[in-house]
Structure formats: C-alpha cells, structure tokens
Amino acid sequence: MGKHTPLHEAHVGAGAKMVDFAGWDMPIHYGSQIEEHHVVRRDAGMFDVSHMRAVDVQGCDAQPWLRHLIANDVAKLSLPGKALYSCLLKEDGGVIDDLIVYFFSPNRYRIVVNAGTADKDIAWMNRQLPGYNVAVTPRPELAMIAVQGPNARAKFWAAFPESKAASEGLIAFQAAEWRDWLIARTGYTGEDGFEITLPAAEAPAAWDSLKAAGVAPCGLGARDTLRLEAGMNLYGQDMDESVCPLEAGLAWTIDMKSAGRDFIGRKALEAWKTSRQFLGLLLLDKGVLRSHQHVLTKHGVGDTTSGTFSPTLQRSIALARLPLGVRIGDEVEVEIRDKRLRARVVKPNFVRNGKPLIQEN
C-alpha cells in the first residue's frame, strides 16, 4: 500500500480509481478521464497534488543560495509572491528535478518539487548548504489542491469569499498568503486557476467546499493529458538526470544573463553541443502516440518522450526529441508496433486557455 494524502478518503468515497504514483495512492480518474479533461478546459476542475512537496528556504543567504542552486535566477523576482519555474541541475547539466520557487522576501522563499524526486531533491539541497546561512525546511504536513479552468477562480471565491480580497489582484505566477494558506495563480493545465497550499487537516473540508461550489474532482489521468496539450514537461518522462535541459525545451528557464552567477550545471551547459531539439508531433494517421517511439525523419531518428490522445484536438499528440534540421511543418513517420504512421512536426504547445493552437488537417 502506498502513502495516502489527506484527501485519500474523499477520493475513495467518490469512487475514484486509485493507482500508484511515485509511491502514493492517487486517483487516476473518478469515472471518465476524458470528461475530467473537458471540465478543466471548459469550466473548473480540481486535483489533489498533496503528494508534491513544499520546501521552505529561509535565512539571510536565501537569495544567493538559490542563485547558486537552480538554473533560473531568483534575483529577477521582486514582487512579493512572484514565482518562477526552474530546473535543479547536476554539475553535468542533467536535470535532477523541475520546480517552482515562490519569492516572499530576499530571505524567505518556498520551493515546490515533484513527489517522486522530493527525497532526492532535499538531500541534494542539504548538500549545497555549507557556506550559506540558510535553513531548508520540508513541509510534508501541507496539502495542495490545484483548482484549474476558465471558471476556477470564480468558483474558488464562491467557496472562500473571504479570500477574494487577498487573491483577486494576483497576476500569473504570483501567490498570496491568506491566513495559513498560500494561494498561487499557477497550474499545470494551460488554464487559469489557483494552486492552494494549506494545512493537511483543513484539506478535506476545503475539497468539499470546492465541490459544493461546482468544482469537479479530476484525477492524475486528466492532469497528464492537460499538461501535454499545454506543452508542459513531465519530469521522468520528458527529462531526467540523463537529459540536458537544452534538449528538453527548457532553454527559456536557464538564465545566463548574469555572467558572474555560478549556478550548478552552468559550465556544462555553456560547453554543451546540442544535437537534438524538443518539438511537438500531431499524428495525421489514426492511432495513439506513446512515449519511447522512434520518429523517422530525413535528418535521422528521434524519439517521443510523452504521447497521448488529445481530448481537445481529438487527435494523438506527442512531445519528441528530434534531430537538428527537422523543421516545424515537416512530415515524419512514427513507428508504432509494426506500422509507420504519419505525423506533422508542430510547436510543442497544442492547447491554451481552451483553444487549439495548431491547425488540424
């Protein structure tokens, strides 16, 4: 039996199909993964993401320590509550994890890391502490609920009207502390919404209040199809310790601007000779793309890293690492079992805010 989040009883009581995810018993769906996908694109859904780990970083060296630890630069965060997405890299440039870091003050930040990598990440962070006046405090006692969709914020405020004053002014990727909750305008679906961090003991009542306000419980299955449509990477699938972020579509998260900033992995990235690029595929023939399928192009062979059926596009889509020289618009072939199916190379960004971003044909 896996670990349970504070919402485990709520999931089981709602008839969720539970699966193992990184050692946690998590709901994959509550009936139909596709309906849960659509409710997030069209209205409002919520995900239990309490398996992810919040880690507080405090101390007078918090900012210089984070500028050394991660590839994106927290020095550009000045608005209280503002967050950024970053990779945590090894010296050789491999990706230990991807994370979000929230800024409260130059001596107080919060990081949120993936469930499957949390213990490894925290051990790594602790090894980087010597020489810095910083305390790293994992917060496993906190629960997290992602409320996502075009009506997510309105329904969240209907459930928690007292929180509106604190959270209605938030811009994208900004969070506000409200009581002992953190309300962040972030997500992993390509839709507007909030990610709420709150004490575990309050999570079941908050879940029920959101449900009563018309927010539909959604499982990790829909979370995966939503993030893939939004072109967002999944750690362990699209990148891992053997993959350079420059070949995983993550160059935008690596901040090289400050020449004197010696972040872990910088030297390796500066010396890196890229041979592959990260792009999207839209399957033209019938079938379903999955991870680890060969992609045949006139410039060589690539691989899919994530693939699924896109409920919004009603077509199969994938993220793929392809040889340099392949261009957006090219037609390629994907090996699926004993067949070669035709796919078109597209920007790895398929759907945002309910709208397809690519032309179907």
Added chain:
Amino acid sequence: MNNPANLKYTKSHEWTKVEADGTVTVGITDHAQEALGDIVFLELPEAGRKLRAGEECAVVESVKAASDIYAPIGGEVIDANQAAVDAPETVNQDAYAAWLFKIKPSNPAELDGLLDAAAYAKVADEH
C-alpha cells in the same frame, strides 16, 4: 461485475459468443474496459485473416495505454466491427454490445477450453 452467463471468456479478458451459424463473435470484457479507461482507438483484424488461438490480432488503446487483444480460438476473420472503430467509446459504454470481430472457427473444439462466467470472474478478481 457484469459477465453474461451465455458467453465464454479467456484469461486475457476477451469474451466470445457462439452464434446460431457457428461463427464466434469476440469482444473485450466489462472488466477489461473498466481497467483500460476511456477507449479512443481500435485496430481490428481484416476479414480473411487466418488466426491461431492465442495470436495477437487487435489493439485497443485507451487514453492511458495500449492493450493487445488475442484470438480466443483459431479460425478465419469474417468481419470486424467498423461501428466500434468509428466510435471506440461504445466499448466503454457496453463492452458486450460493442463486439470487435467475428471468427469462423477452424476447430470448434477449442471453444471447450474457454472459461465460463464464474471461472472468469475469479480471474478478473485477481487482476
């Protein structure tokens, strides 16, 4: 669990129905569709293909995963269900109505080796 008593089953979660003319209709069980989740694609054998019992002959893909379908008995494929190919979600809605293909058995005695509903229910419980 819904396993009609007039059908025979395989350990790999196919159901079979012997029709009045001796042909055999094949589909996947309610347990199988439930485990797969939302089905979005079917790849079925073409009419005329000769199958051996246990041979991989079709693929059912859900949002989550691809699952191979095995021929419950040997024989020649005489029909595939195009309506299910066009609307794969009908397999989720009623796995015993949305059949996949029909076989003309080469050796009807192979049917005796299949499971009855009670024996299949035990198999499904273990998975």
